[in-house]
Amino acid sequence: MSRRSKDALEDCQRALSLDPSSLKALLRGAKCNFVLGNLSEADRLYTRVSSVEPNLQENSEYKQLRQVQNYIFQAETYLENAQYGLAINAIDRAVSPLEVIPNKLKIMKGEALLGQKEYAEATRIANEVLRGDPRNSDAHVLRARILYIEGDNKKSIAHCQEALRFEPDHSSARVLRKKAQQIEDQKNAGNDAFSRGDYFVACGLYTSALEVDPTNTITNSKIYSNRALVLMKQGKYADAVKDMDKALELDPTFIKVLRRRADAYLKLERYQDAVNDLRAAMDLDSSNREIRRELQNAERELKRASRKDYYKILGVPRDASEIEIKKAYRKLALQHHPDKNCGDSDAEIKFKEIGEAYAILGDPMKKQRYDSGVDLDGMNGGMNFDSVDPNLFFQMFMNENFASAGGGSGGFRTHTYHFG
Structure with a gap:
């Protein structure tokens, strides 16, 4: 009654050693074992009582x-039916009258x-x-199962080996150790192949690792991430995105x-998707400066993508020289000039776009601003290509270049215009 159940159990055991047929000692011993979590021993003692006491079924204990x-x-x-919430509720009800919770019930709850x-x-x-019972x-x-799910296969294998050391026939330990070892071996081999640049072999090994246990979510997420990196190295960005979708x-x-x-999204020119991913990463780690820098870069690329690609319009690379830009403009302007394409509205639109592109890329200051993504509004320096005659702009260009070549005006008046 003073809740010293271990001492009480010792007294019951001594009483039964003196009088094995004592019903009081059997009942009290059963109760002590019950509250101490020794449920099978409590059941054994109650069974002894029932052989001589037919009314045991009415005993409240x-x-x-x-x-x-x-x-x-x-x-x-x-647990067998994966109804984990109901299992926890049943275990909590089972342990509520006990002073000591049996390890079996603790492990079931775990x-x-x-x-x-x-x-x-x-x-x-x-x-x-394990602190109370290391064996x-x-x-x-x-x-081991927790570590396996968390992706720490080495420690998982170590705990399985400990379980098998104390219980060599423990089937769950044996099965888990085999799976963890297979995944670890395939993953490490894949990492080695990746390190030496053998991406084809690495990809195959990571694929094999994924097939070992499709239910292992965290480990498989890491392996999908590894395989995605291999695909990135191979320039297969769309396939890499699919693997990263699975990882996430x-x-x-x-x-x-x-x-x-x-x-990968940036390389695929899916700038909004890149910004969305980096914002999600910032939400998870708001103090990470590297992520913040990457987000700023992606936002800048998104802003660039929202405007016209003047390099693409002129058909020149981003590292094109001033002379290459001029040559490209002259060639395209001559090709799409309205005088050569009478009545062709598409050529007229193209001619205007070419002039707009050259107005930016042909001016070193505007080009620098355009390349950096800074000050995107008003890039044309106040020049509105919807209201300016692109033919006049082309004539200005031809006159300036003809004069700079020492050819004189040739019947044209040479102008120098500064827009903005």
């Missing part, structure tokens, strides 16, 4: 034991928490059992993959 056993049976059924992806609490329970194979397997589907908080997918 015996009913309580049967109720606890029923809750445990329910919890086991719920398994249910693992099923609910509450890894920290499941780890706490496994470690608690508990089931606790070692529970810890398995682990939406995988910041490295968000950044890597943003890089």
Whole structure:
């Protein structure tokens, strides 16, 4: 009655050693074992009483034991059917009258928490059992399962080996160790192939690792990330994005993959998608300066993409020289000049775009601003190409270049115009 159940149990055991048929000692011993979590021993003692006491079924403490056993049976059924919330509820009901919670029930609750992806609490329970009983194979397997799901295969294998050292026939430990070792071997081989630049082999090894256990979400997310990097190295950006989609589907908080997918989006010129990924990464790690810098760059690229690509209009690379830009403009302007394309509205539009592109790229200051993405508004220096005659602009260009070549005006008046 003073809740010193261990001492009480010792007294009951001494009483039974003096009088093995004492019903009071048997009943009190059963109760002590019950509250101490020794449920099978409590059941054994109640069974001895029932052989001489037909009214045992009316005993409230015996009913309580049967109720606890029923809750445990329910919890086991719920675990088998992956109904983890119901399993936890049944276990909590089972342990409520107990002073000491049996390790079996602790481990069952840890398994249910693992099923609910509450890894920290499941780890706490496994470690608690192992501190009190370092030889508990089931606790070692529970810890191994958590580590396996978290992607730490080496430690998972170590705990499986400990479980098998204490219980060589532990089938769960044996199966888990085999899977963890297979994934670790394939992943490490893939990493080695990647390091030496053998991307084809690396891709195959990562694919094999993914096939070992499709249910291992976190580990597979990392492997998809690794394979995506291989595809990036091969220039297969669209395929890399597909792998990173799968990685993030398995682990939406995988910041490295968000950044890597943003890089692939930039290469695919999907600038808004890149910005979205980097903003999501910033939400997860707002103090990361590298992510902030990458986001600013992606936003700048998005802003650039929202305007016309003057390099593409002139058909020159971004590192084109001033002379190359002039030559490109002259060639295209002559080709699309309205005098040569009478009545062709498409040529007229193209002629205007070519003049607009040269007005920017042909001016070193405007070109520098255009390239940097700064001051995008009013880039034409106040010149509105919808209201200016592009033919006049072309004539200005031809006169300036003819004069600079020392050819004189040739009947044309040479003008020098500065727009803006």
